[in-house]
Amino acid sequence: MSKSLPFANRVRELRELHGPMTQTDLGKAVGVTRQTIAAIEVGKYSPSLESAFRIARVFGVGIEDVFFWTG
Amino acid sequence: MTVHEKSAWIMTFALLVGGIFYGLTVAAMSSGLGMIAPPVLPTVLIYTIILIIIAIVGHILAATSSPADANEVVDERQRRIADKAGHLSAYVLGIGVLSALGLYLLTYNGNLMFYVLFASWMLSQLLEYVMQIVLHRQGVY
Numbered sequence: 001m002s003k004s005l006p007f008a009n010r011v012r013e014l015r016e017l018h019g020p021m022t023q024t025d026l027g028k029a030v031g032v033t034r035q036t037i038a039a040i041e042v043g044k045y046s047p048s049l050e051s052a053f054r055i056a057r058v059f060g061v062g063i064e065d066v067f068f069w070t071g
Numbered sequence: 072m073t074v075h076e077k078s079a080w081i082m083t084f085a086l087l088v089g090g091i092f093y094g095l096t097v098a099a100m101s102s103g104l105g106m107i108a109p110p111v112l113p114t115v116l117i118y119t120i121i122l123i124i125i126a127i128v129g130h131i132l133a134a135t136s137s138p139a140d141a142n143e144v145v146d147e148r149q150r151r152i153a154d155k156a157g158h159l160s161a162y163v164l165g166i167g168v169l170s171a172l173g174l175y176l177l178t179y180n181g182n183l184m185f186y187v188l189f190a191s192w193m194l195s196q197l198l199e200y201v202m203q204i205v206l207h208r209q210g211v212y
Binding site: 033 | 072073143144146147148149209210211212
């Protein structure tokens with residue numbers, strides 16, 4: 001079941017730069033739970049395109065500044 | 072741990088306890104009769120009551136242990152986990168139903184068909200909750 005995603009993200013880094021912002025705060029801003037943010041940060045969940053855009057919007061950056069291809 | 076994962080643990084426990092009770096009861100009845108015992112309503116009712124009591128008590132305890140998370144909404148990750156787990160359990164239920172029908176055509180034993188159907192339902196439910204736990208822990212893509 002366990003697999004690695006072909007992309008990584010800077011969610012934790014950006015979250016810590018913004019405040020720092022907690023996972024709960026970011027989750028509320030995006031419309032997901034704290035656990036979902038935690039799963040995204042450690043690469044255990046690939047968010048929907050909508051959530052990816054919402055996360056980028058919260059940080060005021062482009063989606064490619066948050067998620068990047070590593071495959 | 073999310074409320075939904077806690078719920079999956081509670082339901083797994085409830086289904087295991089209920090399933091063990093039901094299996095042992097039917098086995099005891101069948102050994103007494105020397106044949107597969109016919110399904111009886113009281114056993115099914117007790118099984119249902121066991122499930123309901125464990126589910127209610129478990130969810131109350133889960134909610135009181137972390138009140139802030141009690142009203143947690145179902146987000147996209149939870150929905151994906153539920154969909155994947157439900158998809159797999161549907162296969163198990165489908166295979167069970169087909170097996171029960173095939174077994175009936177071979178044996179014309181209605182009691183056996185009932186037990187295979189009931190066991191398939193129990194197994195599919197159990198698998199659904201176990202899969203939810205696994206997907207919560209290992210990740211869902």
